[in-house]
Amino acid sequence: MADATAAALHADDHHYTATGLPSWKVGFWTFLGSECLFFGTLISTYMVYKGSSVQGPYPHEILNIPLTSVSTFVLLMSSLAMVLALDGVRRGSKKLAVTWLAVVIVFGSIFLGFQVYEFSHFVHEGLTIPRNVFGSSFFVLTGFHGAHVTVGVVWMTTLLVLALRGRLPPSKALSVEIAGLYWHFVDIVWIVIFTLIYLIQ
Amino acid sequence: MAHEATEETGAGEAHGAHESHASTGFYWMIAAVLFVITAVEVAVFYIPALSPVLVPALLTLSAAKFALVVMFFMHLRFDSPIFTGLFLAGLVLATLMVGALVILYHLLPDLQT
DSSP states (O other): OHHHHHHHHTTTOOOBOTTSSBHHHHHHHHHHHHHHHHHHHHHHHHHHTTTOOSSSOOHHHHOOHHHHHHHHHHHHHHHHHHHHHHHHHHHTOHHHHHHHHHHHHHHHHHHHHHHHHHHHHHHHTTOOTTTOHHHHHHHHHHHHHHHHHHHHHHHHHHHHHHHHTTOOOGGGHHHHHHHHHHHHHHHHHHHHHIIIIIIOO | OOOOOOOOOTHHHHTTOOOOOOOHHHHHHHHHHHHHHHHHHHHHHHOGGGGGGHHHHHHHHHHHHHHHIIIIISOTTTSOHHHHHHHHHHHHHHHHHHHHHHIIIIIOGGGOO
16 A cells, blocks of 8 residues: 555656655756846846947847847747647647647747847847947847757757657656746746847837 | 636645646636737837836836746746745846846946946
8 A cells, every 4th residue: 555655656757855846846946046147147237238338239220129029929929839738748638749849849949040130130230249238248148048048949849759759648747847937937038138128228 | 817726636736736727728818918918018119108108117017927927837826835935036136136236337326436
């Protein structure tokens, strides 16, 4: 009986802390708290040097609000797809999990495509990292965010492969949930960046 | 708030996890609200008459989007308060840091040495 109970408790292959919460999830939320500070330092740097550039291009001359609004919308909708993918895994639906994970990957890739286009356009217009403090702080902040999105796309791709092979049963939902937490985090960071850098110029 | 209280079963429940999750319809509704708020943000940016309230309006709308994603897509609304505490610890520190530096460098520039 005791063995059966222990087997049931560990049926999902996850470890639990003394609080009864999965250790992976506790650790990952702690990591996300530290990521807040990481992006906080980058945003602080941008805000401190805001308006300090002595030569152009300046933000109001170069930032493309319609284009960035579309990419913001794409990233927001990828968060919806992520939560629907998790729902699919929890329901044990391979079809839903595969479909929505694929949508997350496509939308994440579209967002990265917009960023690559934006960066190349800015460089073509003369805005580079050493050009002025706006260029330095802008490229570092949005570049690190883009790197996070890239990691997320790779992570989602591995989950998609697992789902296609039938290796994402409901007992593995926590793994997808943690990947989802990461994906939603890069989304909320972009919500802040879009407002502070693009809309409040 | 209309959502299915579909408690986790099995090992998670046995370990006392508090998590439940909303229906797919609810997630679509949150996404629609996020879309509308983003559209309003962009509209506020382009309407000259709103320029005096641009900064507070955009910060409020952005905070609303942030809260919706964290509470419902990241499930903090339904999950253990321990996760909320872990996340808020970093978030509050980061917000205070950004706020303090903005005040120091832009609102009180005379204090710089």
